[in-house]
Amino acid sequence: MSQLATGETRSAPLEATGHRWRWLALAVILTAEVMDLLDVLITNLAGPAIRAELGGSASLIQWLGAGYTLAMAVGLITGGRLGDLYGRRRMFLIGVLGFTAASAVCAVATSPGMLIAARVAQGLFGAVLLPQGLGIIKEVFPPQQLAAAFGAFGPVMGIAAVGGPILAGWLVDADLWGTGWRAIFLINLPLGLLATAGALRFLPESRPAHASRLDLPGVGLGAVGALLLVYPLVQGREQGWPTWTYAMMAAAVLVFAAFGRYEVRRQRAGKDPLVVPSLFRRRAFTGGLVAGLAFFTGLTGFSLVFSLYLQLGLGWSPLRAGLAGMPQAIGMVLAFVVAGAGLARRLGRTLIHVGLAVVVVGVAGMLLTLRLVDGELTAWQLVPALLPVGFGMGLVMAPFFDIVLSGVEEAETGSASGTLTAVQQLGGALGVALLGTVFFAEFPDGPGPAVRLTLWAEIGLLALTFGAAFLLPRQARESADAPH
Structure with a gap:
């Protein structure tokens, strides 16, 4: 009680x-x-x-x-x-x-x-x-x-x-x-x-x-592993990708492996693990981790690069750049409304795939717009691309957590939910690090080539999400009643 x-x-x-x-x-x-x-x-x-x-x-x-x-x-x-x-x-x-x-x-x-x-x-x-x-x-x-x-x-x-x-x-x-x-x-x-x-x-x-x-040792291992992964991705480009950047990323893999072994030993000793090890034997959960990491990496990285392109590349003011992003935010809100009206319950996992396809259409539309626009780009010319980007992202996010959690046992839900939420934030950090680095690496050749290469990287992350989503359950549990 x-x-x-x-x-x-x-x-x-x-x-x-x-x-x-x-x-x-x-x-x-x-x-x-x-x-x-x-x-x-x-x-x-x-x-x-x-x-x-x-x-x-x-x-x-x-x-x-x-x-x-x-x-x-x-x-x-x-x-x-x-x-x-x-x-x-x-x-x-x-x-x-x-x-x-x-x-x-x-x-x-x-x-x-x-x-x-x-x-x-x-x-x-x-x-x-x-x-x-x-x-x-x-x-x-x-x-x-x-x-x-x-x-x-x-x-x-x-x-x-x-x-x-x-x-x-x-x-x-x-x-x-x-x-x-x-x-x-x-x-x-x-x-x-x-x-x-x-x-x-x-x-x-x-x-x-x-x-x-x-589980303080578990928290420490997770923190060290995440930092070893993100730090070289952000700093490596400016340092010319020296050997230590690759060594840090390799060390991140070893630290995460040590984290997994430690959690198993902790559970066998009768202590509370930070993440329940049995979760990683469930296809739905591991698929959800991969899909979530790839998707939220792309989502956060896209938002950063879009803002940088408008301000650093086109010279727009922060207010103008903020207004230009409204169609994406509005599309996402509309998608949550549509999904909440019963679409998520009826389509289940299929809605995630539909949403990802819509996002790809929007990103492709942005690539086409940047290629065809002759002269100064306007915010109105971005609307047809940004609306489907936001709408598709909303369709993916609306059912995602409930569907992933329906593939684990009730007793594992708390640990699984916390881990998924943490992976969502880790994806945000990776998106800023990875797609931001791609953008800045190409920026000396011009803002156009930089943003186009980043958008192709975004499509690659969406394709990875699309494939991993097939590992998820087809439907969410009817009892899910809380946001994640």
């Missing part, structure tokens, strides 16, 4: 009626989710302006995104356990206060290293913050209202996805009180303080009676 703030066991009447302030609690959790989503999106647009002021090489732009998502990936696997051990409300508060403080450091950063370190801190505190929200929602809402509560995530996240880049672009261009790009981090301060005040007033304390112990 879970425990509330009073320390008493949750009563049957509360399970039936829900917590008194449950809708306000949901608003507090959504505020924190918006903070995270905005910080994923904003640095793609603000990166060139940040580099222009702070200096540094092109890799600074990549590390602004990769540092955040890499830290988030490492922390997410164990973030939920911290709430189980020490209380979800307490860890939510620590996460939101730490995230807000790190945002303040980002806003006053005076060097590239200081800013990257603050972004890493944001990712780590975000990994503490985000897992607590879903646990609290399941605690405070009665079963008959859970669907409505989780359903609120879609519209709010959709509005943030559409409005976030535009807001970031406007803040950079407006240069309010001389803050420039720093305003994109300062905006987190009122949001964070509002979320903190709301959490203190409206969130109950809760934790399960039986919580898994932390």
Whole structure:
């Protein structure tokens, strides 16, 4: 049984009626989710302006995104356990206060290293913050209202996805009180303080009676392996790909293998593993890891390169670049609506393949547009390509997690869900590192060749996702009721 703030066991009447302030609690959790989503999106647009002021090489732009998502990936696997051990409300508060403080450091950063370190801190505190929200929602809402509560995530996240880049672009261009790009981090301060005040007033304390112990050595091995993989991909191009870059990537494989062996030994010793080893013997889960890693690598890398092409290649302002990306965000929101209306339930895995095909059509349309456009490219000329890119991505994402999780046992769902979410963030870091490096490597030959080569790499990642998706179950479980 879970425990509330009073320390008493949750009563049957509360399970039936829900917590008194449950809708306000949901608003507090959504505020924190918006903070995270905005910080994923904003640095793609603000990166060139940040580099222009702070200096540094092109890799600074990549590390602004990769540092955040890499830290988030490492922390997410164990973030939920911290709430189980020490209380979800307490860890939510620590996460939101730490995230807000790190945002303040980002806003006053005076060097590239200081800013990257603050972004890493944001990712780590975000990994503490985000897992607590879903646990609290399941605690405070009665079963008959859970669907409505989780359903609120879609519209709010959709509005943030559409409005976030535009807001970031406007803040950079407006240069309010001389803050420039720093305003994109300062905006987190009122949001964070509002979320903190709301959490203190409206969130109950809760934790399960039986919580898994932390696997700190496992976290350490996973972190080292991820860093050994991402670091040379970002820095190798500028260093001329010396031998140490290949050695680091080879070492990453060895570290991940050591991680797997350690988890097996830990489970045999009767301890709680970070990732349940039996998951890797399930075709659906391993296929989901490959498909998810390839897909989210392509998704995040595409967003970064698109913004860099418009700003560095075409000389567009951050606001204009943010507005140009609206069709992709709108297409993604529309796809979630369509999938949620029953399409995901009827088509299951087929919807993932359909979505991937639609994305390929959109990327091919962008390649054709860039080839045919004579003279200055306009935002309107990109709409026919960006709409299907966003719509197809939404069709893939809508059923993906539920379908993958339907291929594991119920007892493995928690570990599988945390691992998939971490892989999603790792894919974000790899996308920034890999596709960003492809773009910058070709950029001296012109922005056109650079973006075209990156788009072909994107098609390759989509093809890998398409093949791996055949390993997934055909349908999701009917009982899935939570977003991932």
